[in-house]
Amino acid sequence: MKLKLYKVISQKTVTEGYDSIVIWASDENEALKIAIDVSDNFDDSIIDEVKEPAFSCVMHANYIHKNDSI
Secondary structure: OOOEEEEEEEHHHHHOOOOEEEEEEOOHHHHHHHHHHHOOOOOOOOEEEEEOOOHHHHHHHHHHHHOOOO
């Protein structure tokens, strides 16, 4: 299975100081499901966008991971 990197954006996470979660998944639906499963900041009623991120988003994800914000 080929995975892609997806950025899931939620308004709730923006108010808590970070703008998204970045996830490896096979498609947008799987990325959304994983985001909801792994973070209290996500539920399907407040997801704003799921998209394939740019390189800068990958760096952002590394920052979040290192600081245990997820």
